[in-house]
Amino acid sequence: MNEERRPVAFDYDADPGRFRLCQQNTAAFGLAGDVHPAVAAIFATNGAAPVLDMGCGNGRLGTALDTAGVAWVGLDRSRALLADLRGPGLRGDAARLPFQGASFGGVAAVYMLYHLADPMAAIREAHRVLRPGGLFVAVAPSRATDPELAPFLPPAPLDTFDAELAPRMLAALFSNVTVDAWDAPMTRLPDPSAVEAYLRGRMHHPEVARSVARRVEIPISITKRGAVVWGRK
Numbered sequence: 001m002n003e004e005r006r007p008v009a010f011d012y013d014a015d016p017g018r019f020r021l022c023q024q025n026t027a028a029f030g031l032a033g034d035v036h037p038a039v040a041a042i043f044a045t046n047g048a049a050p051v052l053d054m055g056c057g058n059g060r061l062g063t064a065l066d067t068a069g070v071a072w073v074g075l076d077r078s079r080a081l082l083a084d085l086r087g088p089g090l091r092g093d094a095a096r097l098p099f100q101g102a103s104f105g106g107v108a109a110v111y112m113l114y115h116l117a118d119p120m121a122a123i124r125e126a127h128r129v130l131r132p133g134g135l136f137v138a139v140a141p142s143r144a145t146d147p148e149l150a151p152f153l154p155p156a157p158l159d160t161f162d163a164e165l166a167p168r169m170l171a172a173l174f175s176n177v178t179v180d181a182w183d184a185p186m187t188r189l190p191d192p193s194a195v196e197a198y199l200r201g202r203m204h205h206p207e208v209a210r211s212v213a214r215r216v217e218i219p220i221s222i223t224k225r226g227a228v229v230w231g232r233k
């Protein structure tokens, strides 16, 4: 297969408001992709601790891990998001983790591997820092998410990591790979300004967001697709 793939742009320090808008949209228009409490609960029930949260952002998984009583540390490339993190965190690159081998009972990569040109580099690092028997989780949208908006958007290359690629990539290093997929009309955009905010949050150019917001029939219900994929070292 020779598909063109591109890492999702890293805009967290240049435009921190864009990610905040994305998080506000999740709260305002539907809980699609709000996997953090469910992921934390699985680490807790498996006694997989401490957890390294690669690409922790401003700490949504950390908050859920605190609630579940699981010790964790976050690592992120963005100074702006780390400044908002409540909990232990350090700046770094998931592809070069500053930890010794076999240091963690769990490693998470929630909506972050698509930022890497080579996601396998971070998956290999996750494997290295996990103890034998430790759990790795990767979460990503499907390449077929948001089908109702796709006809209105310019064509774009696939991401370097998505829900379809995840099982194969994890299976290269981990055993017992399991997939928990979602596919449902989870988001409802009530008016053109909601459509525009939603597309801006998803990194579309402001002019594209405005133009699509004028053309879609509203209210519009959006089918969200993605997967939580687990593997055991």
Ligand SMILES: C[S@@+](CC[C@H](N)C(=O)[O-])C[C@H]1O[C@@H](n2cnc3c(N)ncnc32)[C@H](O)[C@@H]1O
Binding pocket: 010, 012, 054, 055, 056, 057, 058, 059, 060, 061, 075, 076, 077, 078, 081, 092, 093, 094, 095, 109, 110, 111, 112, 115, 116
């Ligand atoms: C979409 S956000 C997700 C944040 C968080 N995991 C969540 O679920 O809310 C992607 C995060 O990955 C971080 N990131 C991107 N590339 C990274 C890298 N190479 N190493 C560490 N963090 C990275 C970004 O700074 C950002 O915080």
